[in-house]
Amino acid sequence: MPKIKMPRSSPSLDMTPMVDLAFLLVTFFMLTSKFRAQEPVVVDPPSSSSQILLPENVMLITIDTAGRVFFDLTGKDIRRNMLQNVATKYKVTFTEQQYQRFAVMGTFGMPVVELPAYINADEKKRTLIDKTATGIPIDSLNNQLSDWVQEGYNAAERDNMAKFPDGKAPKDKRVRYAIKADGMTNYTKVKKVIDIFRERQIFQFNLITNLKGAGPAKG
């Protein structure tokens, strides 16, 4: 009878199932994920019991506690198109490279004049600029937000016209308007932004809120 030998080599674990699982998860996250866009300001929206999800194709206005206004719109071509029109209006010139960078950029909040410098800056510098940025001007004398809204809307509509030449873009492809404001922001600031939209004949908004665990009303 042979002796029972203890294995001399170090114990090796069969890691195959673990690796399988790990890669499965990696694949899952890679495919389902959408990268969190760099947000220039931290905004803590108030909570509500609303369950409606934020729609796609959204024009997002962020308002922080100090009342600074930031603008964001999704869609590469749309952004580019929008910037071109705004640039002509304010007589600010952008280089081709700047257009390309702007197309993939996220939220921004500054007067158009300061935009080229912001586009050129790298990530670190941008965070610095964001801290001191004044937000998009919304005074009645210098209402740049109104122009961004208008040009953004126009660009999105043109984009839809190109994709659906019969002019029948499905409802969920049309641009929606979302407002994300901090709970501690004065409502007057929010109202000012909403009034700008109303002047542009836009009346329906999505106000971004956190979900709070509140049950439905019982009579």
Added chain:
Amino acid sequence: MADVSTGDDGGGKKGKKRPKKGTTRIDMTPMVDLAFLLLTFFILATTLSKPKTMEIVYPKDVKDPDEKMKLNFLLANTIILGEKDNQVFYYPGKFKLDTTQLEHVDLSKDGLRKLLLDKNKNINEAVLKLEEQLKNHQLADSTFKRLRSKTKGDDNAPFFIVKTMNKTKYKTVIDVIDELNICNINKYAVVDIADAEKIALKREIKE
């Protein structure tokens, strides 16, 4: 360490070399490391849940004062939001400086919600009935939605005017709108406060 195990490593007895037997094992540790690194990265870098939103429709600007007067004040209710957190006041009907008494309500379940449910009793009951029917599969989903919005938009439904001060916090406004939504009230508008109401509010806060 888990390395490529070739079976026998320190043997070499009698100088006989046997052909290697058994499956070759590859050291997977670096691969696992990498896999988990990527996993961690993707978990941290992604936003799985989309943010929730609240849909709201603002009224068109009405320039004509005659049109503004068409409100039926029997159904009107006004909620005034003060500048501090818990300053929520309520009065029914039309505002009269001498007689209107502001009622202080809080944002708790027994405060504003109770009041709203009370005011909106009929509509709320109708909506609950519809929800019941939907639960028992007596109604199709689309029919339910249509009927619900029809019920909520009933001509005799009470409507609420939310008035805000200059320094009212956004959070308070959202809280109140949320309460209105919870209580199935569809008719509401957020407007600025009138001067007379400001006076009444000041009086109320001082007391």
